[in-house]
Structure formats: structure tokens, C-alpha cells
Amino acid sequence: MKAIMYHYIKKYDASHPNFRFLDFKNFKLQLDFFDKKFGFVSKKEWIDFIDNGVYPNSKGKVILTFDDGLQCHYEIVFKELLRRGLWGIFYIPAMPHIDNKFLDVHRIHLLTGAFSGEVLFLSLNKYLRKYMIPDSKIEEFNKNTYKNQENSYMITEFKKILNYYISYEYRELLIDQISFDLNYKFNIEDFYIRPINLKNMSKNGMIIGSHSYSHPVMSKLSFAEQKVEIEKSLKFLESINIVAPKTYCHPYGGFHTFNKKTIEILNFEKVSYSFNVEPREISPDDIDNSRQHLPRFDCNLFPYGKAD
Numbered sequence: 001m002k003a004i005m006y007h008y009i010k011k012y013d014a015s016h017p018n019f020r021f022l023d024f025k026n027f028k029l030q031l032d033f034f035d036k037k038f039g040f041v042s043k044k045e046w047i048d049f050i051d052n053g054v055y056p057n058s059k060g061k062v063i064l065t066f067d068d069g070l071q072c073h074y075e076i077v078f079k080e081l082l083r084r085g086l087w088g089i090f091y092i093p094a095m096p097h098i099d100n101k102f103l104d105v106h107r108i109h110l111l112t113g114a115f116s117g118e119v120l121f122l123s124l125n126k127y128l129r130k131y132m133i134p135d136s137k138i139e140e141f142n143k144n145t146y147k148n149q150e151n152s153y154m155i156t157e158f159k160k161i162l163n164y165y166i167s168y169e170y171r172e173l174l175i176d177q178i179s180f181d182l183n184y185k186f187n188i189e190d191f192y193i194r195p196i197n198l199k200n201m202s203k204n205g206m207i208i209g210s211h212s213y214s215h216p217v218m219s220k221l222s223f224a225e226q227k228v229e230i231e232k233s234l235k236f237l238e239s240i241n242i243v244a245p246k247t248y249c250h251p252y253g254g255f256h257t258f259n260k261k262t263i264e265i266l267n268f269e270k271v272s273y274s275f276n277v278e279p280r281e282i283s284p285d286d287i288d289n290s291r292q293h294l295p296r297f298d299c300n301l302f303p304y305g306k307a308d
Contacts, residue, residue: 001041001049001056001282003063003275003296004034005253008109010072012308018155019113020307022299024076030304031084034062043087043205050245050273055284063282064088065275065296067211067249068106069096074193078201090201091211091249091275094236096192103215105251107175107186108162115182117154123178124158132170133161163252164217195240202242209247210234210271216251218258223265230265245272250293253277263292 008021022030034040041061048054064081066073069092081088095101111120162171179186193201202208210233212218218226234246248271250258255276266274271292278295286294299305 001059001061001063002038003065003282003294004299004302005275005277005296006064006066006077006299007068008070008072008307009066009077013113016110016113018116019109022305023308024080026304026306026308027077028080030299030302031080031086033303035084038062040064040086043207047245049287053284053287060281065249066090068103068215069093069193069198069211071190071193074197074201078204078206081206082204087205087207089207089209089247089275090193090198091209091247092193092198092233092237093211093213093215093251094233095214096188097195098213098232098236100188102186102188102191104171104175105163105215106191107179108159110186111175111178111182111184112155112158114184117152117156117158119182120158120178121154123181124161124174126181127174127177128161132167132174133165134167168216168220198242199240207245207247208237208242209249210237211249212251218251218262219256223261226261227265230262230269230271234269234271246270247272248274248292250274250276253296255293258293266292 006022006027008019009024009027010021011024013019039058039061041056041063045056045061046063049056064086066077066088069090073090077088093103095103162174166174198208210230212229213232214229216229218229221229230248237243246269248266250262253276255278258276273294274292275296276293277298278293279297279301280295282294300307
């Protein structure tokens with residue numbers, strides 16, 4: 001089986017000329033390619049694998065997963081999946097719903113979509129101080145992040161600093177200051193899927209899972225902080241009557257983004273399975289050996305999946 005990971009699936013927006021997204025036309029072409037080349041795992045086959053370890057007879061079929069709970073997943077993706085008789089797994093961060101706040105990771109996406117790397121880097125460097133960046137993880141994160149993205153050097157460094165290197169106590173403040181300098185206003189309206197629409201998706205065969213509370217790099221957090229991130233996200237899903245199966249997706253993904261503490265908490269919370277980002281097929285042994293970090297391919301590793 002091949003699990004495929006998606007994020008933004010949209011149409012071009014002239015106000016964000018540098019924004020990275022998969023064009024809806026190419027998404028449909030990629031679904032056509034998967035259908036013809038591999039076929040899709042049925043929901044029954046997937047549940048049978050998760051619950052009973054029964055691997056589908058036809059190898060290599062595709063499972064579709066979508067991260068971040070974006071409104072385009074409801075307006076565009078959900079409708080297209082229904083039209084084709086397909087299902088998908090959608091991973092939802094809870095903070096936008098609990099506190100009505102933009103995730104910092106999405107504010108970074110919007111800034112890099114609206115401005116050049118040079119402009120952003122110049123603004124960031126006005127406020128960045130050495131004490132804001134601990135040294136312990138820089139080498140690991142520098143080596144393991146953004147390997148499959150084709151960004152300019154300055155955009156890549158801007159994202160690495162704010163998503164991985166920076167201490168979280170400073171990140172929100174830095175993004176606030178940069179957006180103020182550039183007179184950029186964030187509009188949370190219609191950016192995330194509304195809870196009522198998550199319920200509708202669940203009723204129509206989609207699986208809705210946890211993507212943490214605030215989408216942090218979990219390996220940077222203490223055990224207690226990780227526990228809060230996972231618990232708050234699962235409780236949010238329970239509050240809108242989405243209770244089973246419990247499934248989770250590691251924010252950012254990759255083995256550098258979580259640790260044994262994360263897995264311990266997921267098991268304690270009786271999460272049925274979790275997805276990582278690791279470009280290989282799900283094997284029959286993964287249900288026993290990798291249940292809390294099942295592998296997924298980025299969609300850009302297949303035809304029609306490159307971000308525009």
C-alpha cells in the first residue's frame with residue numbers, strides 16, 4: 001500500500017504569487033494516474049488491515065491523506081472524492097477551533113506566498129537574536145528538512161529558522177513583527193474547515209484524525225508539553241463527536257520531528273495508528289512494528305504532484 005500526503009490543493013491566487021500549492025487540475029490528473037496505475041485501497045480493506053492485520057491482496061494500492069484541516073480540503077477535495085466514490089483521511093490541528101488562532105506554520109506559508117525571500121529575510125534579521133536559537137538541534141534539522149521542496153535559498157532558510165530552529169517562546173512574536181513591518185493582515189475566516197463540515201465529512205465516509213493542537217515539532221517539546229498537544233487535539237475531536245478510530249499524524253513528519261515520548265503518549269491515549277513522512281510503501285509488518293509512524297509518500301514524488 002502507498003499512503004500519499006497532501007496539503008494545499010487550490011487554484012492560483014494573484015495576491016500570493018509565490019504560494020506553494022498543488023493545482024486542482026493536477027490533483028485530478030494525479031488521481032486519474034493512481035486509479036489507472038495502482039488503484040485505491042477501499043475503506044474496508046484499510047480498517048481490516050488496521051484492526052486485524054489483513055494486508056490487501058492487490059499490492060501497491062493507494063490511500064489518500066490530507067494534513068492541516070484546510071478549507072480547500074472541504075470545498076475542493078472532499079467534493080472530488082465523493083464524485084469519484086473515494087475516501088480519505090484528514091488530519092486536523094485543534095488550535096484554530098479551540099482558540100480561533102492561526103497556526104504559526106500557516107502564517108509562515110502565507111508570508112512566503114506573498115513576499116520574496118529577500119524581503120522576508122531582511123525583516124526577520126532585524127529582530128532575530130542568537131539567544132533565540134538553541135544550538136542542539138540545528139545540525140539535525142538542517143540536514144533533514146525541506147529535502148523535497150524547490151524553494152529559493154532565502155525562503156528555505158526563513159522557513160527553517162521559524163519552523164525548526166527558533167525557540168517557540170519567540171516565534172509568534174517574530175511573525176507578528178514581520179507581518180506588522182510588511183503591513184500583512186492574516187484573515188482566519190474560511191482558512192480552516194469548520195467543525196460542522198468536519199462532521200459532514202465524517203458522516204460521508206471520511207476519516208478525521210488528530211494533527212496535534214498547535215502543530216509543533218514535537219521532538220522539541222518536553223513529555224508534558226507533548227501530552228498537552230495530543231490530549232487537547234483528541235478532546236477537540238471528541239467534542240464534535242468524532243471518536244473512532246483514533247488516528248494521528250506527526251506534524252511536519254520525519255523521524256527527527258518526534259521521539260519515544262510521542263509514541264508513548266499515543267499508545268497511552270489508545271491511538272489506533274499514526275502517519276509519519278517516510279517515502280516507502282506500507283508493508284504487512286508495519287502494523288506491528290510501525291503502527292505509530294506508518295510511512296507516507298509526499299504527493300510530489302509522483303506524476304502531476306509537483307507544487308506550483
